[in-house]
Amino acid sequence: MSALTQQSLAAVAGFGRFGTFCGQLAIRTVTRPFYPREALAYAGLTAARCLAPVLAVTLPCGMVIALQGLQIFDLYGAQRLLSSLVSVAVLRELSPVMACVLVAAQGGSSCAAELGSMRIKEEIDATEVMGIDALRYHVLPRLLGLTLACPILGTFGALAGLLGGYVTAVMLKGEASGVYLANLWALTQPADLWAGIFKTLVFGFSIGLVATFHGFYARGGAAGVGRAVNETVVRSVLVFVVVNYLLTSALFTDAP
Amino acid sequence: MSVGPVAAVRDYFRFVAAIGRSVQREGLSWSASVKAAWDIGVESMPILLVIAGFIGSNLSLQGHAAFAPLGAQRMLGMFVSLAGVRELAPIIAGSMVAAKAGTQMASQLGVMRIQEQLDALEVMAVDPLAHLVAPRLAGIMLALPALVIVATFTMIAAAYAAAVMQLGVGGATFLRFAADGVQPIDFAYGEVKGAVFGAVICTVSCWYGFHCGSGPEGVGRATNQAVVTSAVLCVVLNYLLSEVMYGG
Amino acid sequence: MPLTIPAPEPTPPEAVIEVRGVCRAFGSNEVLKNISVDIPARRTTAIIGPSGTGKSVLLKHIVGLLTPDKGEIRIFGKNIHALPRKELYAVRKRMGMLFQAGALFDSISVGENIGFPLVHHGGGLSEDQIRAKVNEKLELVGMAGFYDRPTAALSGGQRKRVSLARAIVMEPEVVFFDEPNSGLDPITSDTIDQLIRDMKAALGITFVVISHDIVGTVGVADYICVLERGGVAAWGSTADVLKSDHPMVRAFLSRNLDLDGISGNRVPLPTARPQQPT
Numbered sequence: 168m169s170a171l172t173q174q175s176l177a178a179v180a181g182f183g184r185f186g187t188f189c190g191q192l193a194i195r196t197v198t199r200p201f202y203p204r205e206a207l208a209y210a211g212l213t214a215a216r217c218l219a220p221v222l223a224v225t226l227p228c229g230m231v232i233a234l235q236g237l238q239i240f241d242l243y244g245a246q247r248l249l250s251s252l253v254s255v256a257v258l259r260e261l262s263p264v265m266a267c268v269l270v271a272a273q274g275g276s277s278c279a280a281e282l283g284s285m286r287i288k289e290e291i292d293a294t295e296v297m298g299i300d301a302l303r304y305h306v307l308p309r310l311l312g313l314t315l316a317c318p319i320l321g322t323f324g325a326l327a328g329l330l331g332g333y334v335t336a337v338m339l340k341g342e343a344s345g346v347y348l349a350n351l352w353a354l355t356q357p358a359d360l361w362a363g364i365f366k367t368l369v370f371g372f373s374i375g376l377v378a379t380f381h382g383f384y385a386r387g388g389a390a391g392v393g394r395a396v397n398e399t400v401v402r403s404v405l406v407f408v409v410v411n412y413l414l415t416s417a418l419f420t421d422a423p
Numbered sequence: 424m425s426v427g428p429v430a431a432v433r434d435y436f437r438f439v440a441a442i443g444r445s446v447q448r449e450g451l452s453w454s455a456s457v458k459a460a461w462d463i464g465v466e467s468m469p470i471l472l473v474i475a476g477f478i479g480s481n482l483s484l485q486g487h488a489a490f491a492p493l494g495a496q497r498m499l500g501m502f503v504s505l506a507g508v509r510e511l512a513p514i515i516a517g518s519m520v521a522a523k524a525g526t527q528m529a530s531q532l533g534v535m536r537i538q539e540q541l542d543a544l545e546v547m548a549v550d551p552l553a554h555l556v557a558p559r560l561a562g563i564m565l566a567l568p569a570l571v572i573v574a575t576f577t578m579i580a581a582a583y584a585a586a587v588m589q590l591g592v593g594g595a596t597f598l599r600f601a602a603d604g605v606q607p608i609d610f611a612y613g614e615v616k617g618a619v620f621g622a623v624i625c626t627v628s629c630w631y632g633f634h635c636g637s638g639p640e641g642v643g644r645a646t647n648q649a650v651v652t653s654a655v656l657c658v659v660l661n662y663l664l665s666e667v668m669y670g671g
Numbered sequence: 672m673p674l675t676i677p678a679p680e681p682t683p684p685e686a687v688i689e690v691r692g693v694c695r696a697f698g699s700n701e702v703l704k705n706i707s708v709d710i711p712a713r714r715t716t717a718i719i720g721p722s723g724t725g726k727s728v729l730l731k732h733i734v735g736l737l738t739p740d741k742g743e744i745r746i747f748g749k750n751i752h753a754l755p756r757k758e759l760y761a762v763r764k765r766m767g768m769l770f771q772a773g774a775l776f777d778s779i780s781v782g783e784n785i786g787f788p789l790v791h792h793g794g795g796l797s798e799d800q801i802r803a804k805v806n807e808k809l810e811l812v813g814m815a816g817f818y819d820r821p822t823a824a825l826s827g828g829q830r831k832r833v834s835l836a837r838a839i840v841m842e843p844e845v846v847f848f849d850e851p852n853s854g855l856d857p858i859t860s861d862t863i864d865q866l867i868r869d870m871k872a873a874l875g876i877t878f879v880v881i882s883h884d885i886v887g888t889v890g891v892a893d894y895i896c897v898l899e900r901g902g903v904a905a906w907g908s909t910a911d912v913l914k915s916d917h918p919m920v921r922a923f924l925s926r927n928l929d930l931d932g933i934s935g936n937r938v939p940l941p942t943a944r945p946q947q948p949t
Contacts, residue, residue: 223655227662231510234665239505248493255489260481265658268518272650276526280643287639354492389537389639393530396646400522401470412477412484416589419488448757543774546734546767547788547837548760 188380192310195303202308209312213274214319220269225257225324228265229331232256237340250347251354253332257325258359259419264411266324267370270317271403275378278309279399282382283392291383306383310375317371318364325363362418369414370407377403438630442552442560449553451561459562463524467570471519475574478515479581480589482506487590499592500600503582508605509669512575513613514661517620520567521653525628528559529649532632533642541633551633560625567621568614575613612668619660624653679908683894687712687845687877692742693732695725702728703739704901710894712844715871715878717888720898726881727771729898730849733879734768735759746845764792767838768847772854773830775822775837782818785809785837792841808836811873812866828859832866839874846870848880852887860884867891889913 294301336342378399385395486502544551586592628649635645686709695703702725731737785805812832852860864887895912897905905920
């Protein structure tokens with residue numbers, strides 16, 4: 168059997184296992200028992216863990232948008248448009264995407280690392296042997312927690328991004344504060360806010376699915392845990408970059 | 424390993440200095456470096472192409488949506504090339520390599536740490552910094568700039584496709600404005616950013632691997648922290664570099 | 672099982688490793704408290720003690736992986752913690768170490784693992800010469816024909832043997848064994864003990880064995896150092912240490928050995944086993 172065939176079959180098997188995984192989780196969201204406390208606790212934990220990195224990333228990005236925006240608008244004398252560009256970019260793209268990239272890197276990989284080590288150290292087997300459903304108790308709360316944490320972090324990210332834009336434009340480059348703030352919402356509508364939140368929910372859900380799947384099925388000792396973390400981060404970013412494009416097509420484009 | 428953040432930063436700089444001293448003492452294996460560069464490039468390429476492609480098309484859609492109310496949609500090409508070349512391509516390439524190669528380095532060195540293989544190298548009088556870290560550092564600083572170029576062109580090509588096929592913007596107009604949006608120096612700056620990001624990702628990830636806590640959770644934690652720290656540092660450095668390069 | 676205890680010699684040979692007043696704490700936990708011991712050349716010295724007394728930590732200090740807070744360690748007469756890196760590496764090329772889990776590189780074959788130091792330090796040996804040397808060591812440790820085997824497929828006992836082969840491939844003057852019996856079942860543990868005894872007879876170089884397995888250790892060691900809670904409880908030739916009155920030494924040694932037939936004057940301690948009639 169050639170290597171390519173083997174790899175393709177392994178990929179198909181992987182998809183199959185993922186599909187089964189999703190199906191098993193779906194059933195457990197509509198049947199008792201539930202563990203809502205654990206899910207909320209995990210959402211809080213993830214938000215706390217990821218807040219600093221999210222802010223550390225969205226703030227400079229806001230600053231860079233303002234920096235580059237000013238470069239272009241200076242050429243056309245359109246500086247007053249700067250704040251609207253920043254707010255549009257931050258709300259529609261920057262905060263959902265960058266915040267969720269960091270949630271994937273920090274929250275998603277922590278989740279995969281935790282579940283992965285639990286699997287390697289047979290703690291998941293021990294849970295099952297004690298008569299507790301491991302998917303329900305360990306996996307589902309983490310999935311829901313990651314999903315819920317993203318809109319919260321996305322909102323903070325948006326605020327940081329806007330702040331970054333303001334800092335660069337007004338404090339560092341000397342644009343007029345009044346003009347900047349007056350034009351901030353010139354091009355945005357409330358719908359943009361909801362679209363951003365919707366995006367983060369979808370992204371969070373995909374990070375959660377990828378992270379829990381890779382952690383839960385980790386194999387091969389400590390190296391396997393490292394591999395699970397690696398694949399989680401890369402694949403969740405891949406998934407939501409594709410989803411982001413599809414959502415943007417749906418939400419922000421007029422049908423041609 | 425629980426050290427306070429200040430001590431960790433100090434230790435990180437000592438680590439980097441030690442890498443320099445080891446290379447000075449033992450030299451650098453070019454064949455190992457080129458192999459590392461190739462591995463990093465080949466590993467990151469497929470993901471990078473897909474991500475750069477989707478971000479490029481996304482950029483077109485968002486740019487159009489933003490500029491249409493201002494009647495400036497013809498300038499879409501310029502917006503895409505400027506944002507893409509100056510900022511997005513380096514950041515995308517940097518993040519992908521941090522996620523793929525960074526975690527690979529951190530977890531490989533972390534496993535070696537907990538299985539005492541790093542100690543074994545030391546006792547066999549083989550310097551792990553010269554033998555394991557330095558070739559990866561040289562390799563990533565070769566690979567990332569190349570990946571930045573790949574990301575740039577993929578992004579612009581995907582943006583073009585989206586503009587022409589989804590938005591009905593004229594292809595020639597798009598390309599003309601795209602060419603207007605960038606100058607050769609912007610590409611050079613992108614390469615510099617790529618090299619800087621590469622150095623940061625490699626040294627930070629290797630540092631986390633070296634200082635891995637015990638057991639599989641130690642490796643998982645080191646890998647996790649390596650990605651986040653590298654990604655955050657790349658974004659912050661991106662702003663500082665842009666300020667220097669484009670600040671005016 | 673009757674054990675042959677080596678007869679004590681009137682004067683031990685010169686010390687190849689001198690540990691002087693070594694102290695080391697991790698945070699508030701003092702792991703090594705003022706340890707001083709001499710490791711004689713060309714003899715086998717065992718450092719034993721209950722788990723957690725700092726045996727492995729002491730070993731890591733001796734090979735230079737850790738630095739003491741106080742005190743110094745001299746190997747071949749040189750204070751190793753004061754040496755610049757190049758000279759430290761020169762000293763390390765004269766020693767070999769068998770790590771607890773083997774510390775082999777899983778990505779390369781058995782033969783490549785053993786040949787690793789030769790490739791890096793061998794001074795221009797050809798591939799054939801390296802192969803020949805590796806095979807020679809493989810035979811010595813009882814693993815002839817394993818050159819091309821994948822390392823990841825080895826059992827625990829096989830890993831230890833390959834690790835030992837790697838430790839001796841550069842013809843070192845000192846070999847360190849970090850808990851050679853750890854993680855092995857009793858039968859494999861015995862075969863490793865026998866291997867160490869065979870190596871001792873074949874090579875006649877300095878061995879330093881860290882262990883918590885008394886039976887195997889007593890069968891191979893010329894000198895024993897007993898560590899207790901970070902300090903030296905007993906130190907001397909095997910025969911002398913077995914006669915020691917130190918309560919910790921007696922408790923530790925009597926767990927696994929039938930000492931009645933071996934020791935001379937000693938303070939009898941209550942044991943669970945009934946006393947044998949002499």
